[in-house]
Amino acid sequence: MFTELTKLGEETVQKAMKQGADEAESFIMFDKELIIEVADQEVENMKVAETRGLGMRVIKDGRMGFAYTADLTANGLDFVVKQALDNAKIAAQDEFNRLPQPGDDKYPQLDIYDPAIEQIPEEKKIQLAKDIERYAREYDRRVKITERCGYQDALYHVAIVNSNGINQEYRGAYCGAYAFLVAQEGDEQQTGFGLQYRLKFDQLDPKQVGEEGAEKAVRMLGAKEIGTQRATIVLDPYVATNFLGVIAPALSAEAVQKGKSLFAGKVGQQVGSSLLTIIDDGAMEGAVVSAPMDGEGVPAGKTVLIEKGKLKGFMHNTYTAAKDGVTSTGNGIRASFKGTPEVGTTNFYIAPGNTSREKLLREVDKGLYITEVMGMHTANPISGDFSVGASGLWIEKGEFVQPVKGIAIAGNIKDLLNSIDCIGTDLTFFVGKGSPTIRISRMTISGS
Amino acid sequence: MFNKEDLAEVLKIALQNGGDFADIFVEQKKTTAISLEAGKVERVSSGLDVGAGIRVILGDNTSYAHTNDITIDGLKKIAEVVGKAATGKAPRRDFSLMEVPANWQPSYKKKPSTVPIEEKVALVEKANKAARDVDWRVKQVTVGYGDVEQKVTIANSEGTFVEDERVRTRIIINVVAQDGDVIQTGFESAGGLKGFELFDEVDVVELARKAARRAVAMLEAKPAPAGKMPVVMAAEAGGTMVHEACGHGLEADLVRKKLSVYAGKLGQKVASELITVIDDGTREGKYGSLQYDDEGTPASKTVLIEKGILKSYMYDKFSAMKEGRQSTGNGRRQSYQHRPIPRMTNTYIAPGDTDPQEIIADTERGLLVMKMGGGQVNTTNGEFVFDVAEGYLIENGKVGPMVRGATLTGNGPRVLQIVDKVGSDLGFAIGTCGKDGQGVPVSDAQPTIRIPEMVVGGILEED
Structure with a gap:
């Protein structure tokens, strides 16, 4: 597959090399996005969007420079090459700055591009969005307000070209359905949501999304x-x-190397309950974040990070791998063409346990089922301390007896991982992150 | 970038099949970002982002399309696309575009593009050194510098034509301190709608030291207590509380859809009479300031709550149109990739007349918040949280030991009703506010205030 994207990549890489780069890389992304949102069975918002851009990394004397452009005319391409080279002059020298080499590992063959997503007529997509809302309203008459209810799809096309010989291109597409709803009774209003992101249009289930959102709000x-x-x-x-x-x-690994990880120096040690396994898998079948490669062209794969509570290793990009003398795990992630490939997750999840969700809950004599947390972005990933607002359902003798609001839960991630005493079988993904239901033996609840 | 005739033609294409309103937003943005970590300037990045978005409103429906192709043909192409999506009654009005006068004019003394990159790097290195020199327990320092020069052209079918340039500069410093097994962090930031002159006013060395001192002090802090207690927020703590407790709930889109606890309460008492809340996009140099919002409406000062009475919401054009009133200049967007929605600019609680020191002295027992971190709100039920980045116990009217790791949670309208002390001071903090997946620069401020009870999310000793 050699398209316009590869051509742009090759041209800019050659230009940068000619102008004195030791290594150069272009990442080109074209994407198309459609969003349809409905409220009260009418289309409320429709968005049709196309984004194109190129991000360039160059290395010169061990210094790395980066620049990006959404202007793909000669003017923008000249800018991106010149600016990347100029920036490389100022950045610090680092012997581990390097771009990946074409390796022996094969790129996984993934079924991530379903052309039907683009071909399905808009009316059908609008209908799906309306169906979600209808199912939600039908579920319970107290579901009265639609905050957002919609259908979304995206097609993307990526090319990665570097001066070491990596020259790759791939396409992908995904679609999603979501409902953010409000249930009302008297003066009280509560929110609930349901969402699904899938690789194929016919895998979306509007009834499930709508009813899930409705149930969560009403309860x-x-x-x-x-x-x-x-x-x-x-x-x-x-x-x-x-x-x-x-x-x-x-x-x-980046956080570890910089002394910013609570797991630093603990490989091989027990860092959580023996029930806990955490995996990152960039080549997971049927998962929306799967791709043949990461943001610097390294093949995607599965990395077990914590296995039965024992820390096995860390996620790497090419830089952190070079520094530790290991191979990249294919976790050089780009949020868009506007950023450098930093260590990040793909499909990141807690492996399912073997207790059903029903049994897991039935065993709770007195406890709290947390359905919403607020302010999680204020938790400290370096110390592991967290304190978040929460709401949920009070459990007595295995049954939900009372919805609860206005509380906070606080603790440290280390203690939380050690206190897991049961993991459900119900692994559920929310775009790139997935988990089953998790039970924690004891934690502080701050209330009145 | 484009002349009025060309843009008028594009807007007419967008409205050819019908529509009540159309607008276009063309953007050219140059960015610089420098990040230093582990003592090294790791990333130096430059960006050129160009694009345009066109919107057509027809009744309650909004169609939006955007492209990176900002030639006149590129604009016409997306105008066709949105024009097709909005098909219906076509009140074909003719219009011609005219400049709109602004309420104020920002001034940029040192445009970042005129400052050599070496100078920016030197600044970042200076901050790093200052933070590391504070204490041997400082283990990691991250310094991020960023500047943006954004040129926009905005035109709409009401005849508005605006060309504007926004220049923003900011610095963030994050310090990690460690002693044995205990790791804590300290964070400081500064930024404004201004150029590199920001650093004539902000001493990065002092800023870095402040972040480092907090990280180190936190190593010895005890976990915060758990449960309900009086909370005093110092002016220098910033304004996250007002932003979450009522700011978001006063955005007109949420109000219109009844997704806010403040919906339908105009003219009613929604807060203690000590509380006046203002959103002001015209404050010189503040991070959330704007000459025009992203719909070409001149930014203005809006009194939202006056002595406890709800006076106004914050409007963009769409919400204003629906209610038959004028936009308050709060229609903002992250970029051409997003449609504008009502957003805050610089939001603050107006100072009262109590001496801040007296407020602490008058509090027998409670929590003193000296620095707020991030926050979040569910506007539908009013529940909100914010993080305490630096907190102390108050014991017998005196500032006691430092505590760490607390989130405060409360209900917006209830918290504002029970506020019983408002100080005569005022302190701003900057942030990037997220809503519907769009981040925009804002600032918030509060005087020293006391809330008789809030839930502190701390930790109970093992029983």
Whole structure:
């Protein structure tokens, strides 16, 4: 496959080499996005978008410079080459600055591009968005407001060319359905959401998305405050993936090398309950974040980071791998063409356990099922300390008896991982992060 | 970039199949980012982002398209695309574009593009050294410098034509301190709608020391207590509380869809009479300031709550149109890739007349917040949280030991109703506010205030 993207990549890399770069790399991305949002069975927002851009890294005397452009005319391409080279003059020298070499590892063959996503007529997509809302309203008459309810799809096309001989291109597409709803009773309003992102259009289930959002909103009506105490905590899969967002940076080799990881120096040690296994898998079948390669052209693959509570290793990009004398795990992630490939996650998840969610909950005598956390972005991935606002459902003798609001839960990630006493079978993905239901033996709940 | 005739033609294409309103936003943005970590300037990045977005509004429906192709043909192409999406009654009005006068004019003394990159790197290195010199327990320092020069051209079918340039400069410093197994962090930032002259006013050495001192002091802090207690927020703590407790809930899109606890309460008492809340996009040099918003409306000062009475929401054009009123100049967007929505600019609680020291002296027991971190709100039920980046216990009216790791949670309207002391001081902090996946620069401020009870998310001793 040699298209316009590869041509842009080859031209800019050659230009940078001619102007004195020791190594050069171009990352080119074209994407197309469609968003349809409905409210009260009418289309409220429609967005059709195309984005194109190129990001260039050059290395000169061990110094790395970066520049990007969304202007792909001669003017923008001249800018990006010149600026990347200029920036390389100022950045610090670092012997580990390097671009990947074409390796022996093959690129995984993944079924991530379904052309049907683009071909399906817009009316069908609009109908799907309307169906989600209809199912939500039908589920319970107290579901009265649609905050956002919609369908989204994206097609992307990526090329990575570097002066070491990597010259790769791939395409992908995904689609999604979501509902953010409000249930009302008297003066009280509570929110709930459902979402699904899939690689194929017919894998979207509007009924499930709508009803899930509705159920989550309705079950919070009548929420009360509870007193400060220590109790068993059960994390809903979505809430657990919020915690994964805090754990992820600590499992990056970059954080370890800079002394910013709570897992530094603990490879081979027990860092969590023996029930806990955490995996990153960039080549996972059927997962929306899967791709044949990472943002610098290294083949994607599966990396077990924590296995049965034992720390196995960290995620690497080419730079951190060179520094540690290992191979990149294919975790050089780019948020877009505007950024350098930094160590990050692909499909990052907690492996399922062998207790059903029902049994996991039934075993709780008194405890709190957490359905929403607020302020997780304020948790500290370096120290592991977190303190977040929360709401959920109070459990007594294995049954949900009362919705709860206005509380906070606090602790340290290290203690949290060690206190996991049960993991469900219900692994659920929320785009790039997934988790089953997780039970924590004891934690502080701050209330009134 | 484009002349009025060309843009008028593009807008007419967008409206050819119908529509009540169309606008276009063309952007050219140059960015610089420098990051230093582990004592080394690791990343030096330059960016050139160009693009345009066109919107057509028809009744309650908004269609939006964007492209990186900002030739006149590129604009016409997306105008066709949105024009097709908005098909309906076509009140074909003719219009011609005219400049709109602004309420104020920002001044940029040293445009970042005129400052040699070596000078920017030197600044970052100076901050790093200052932070590391504070204490041997400082283990890691990250310094991030960023500047943006954004040129925009905005035109709409009401005849608005605006060309504007926004220049923003900022620095962030993050310090990690470690002693044995304990790791803590300290964070400081500064930024404004201004050029490199920011650093004539902000001493990066002092800023870096402040971040480092906090990280080190936190090593010895005890976990925060858990449960309900009085909370005093110092002016220098910043304004995250007002931003979350009422700012978001006063954005007109959320109000219109009844997704805010403040919906339908105009003219009613929603806060203690000590509370006046203002959003002001015209404050010279502040991070959230704008000459025009991203819909070409001149930025203005809006009194949102006056002595406890709800006076106004923050409007963009769409919400204003729906309510038959004028935009308050709060229609903002992250870039040409996003449609504008109501957003805050510089939001603050106006100072009262109590001596801040007296507020602490008058509090027997509670938590003193000296620096707020990030926050979040569910506007639908008013529940909000914010992080305490630096906190102390108050014991017998005196500042006691430092505590760490606390989030405060409360209900917006309730917290504002029970505020019982408002100080005569005012302190700003900057941030990037996220909403619907769009980040925009804002600042928030509060005087010293006391809330008789909030839930502190701390830790109980093992029982």
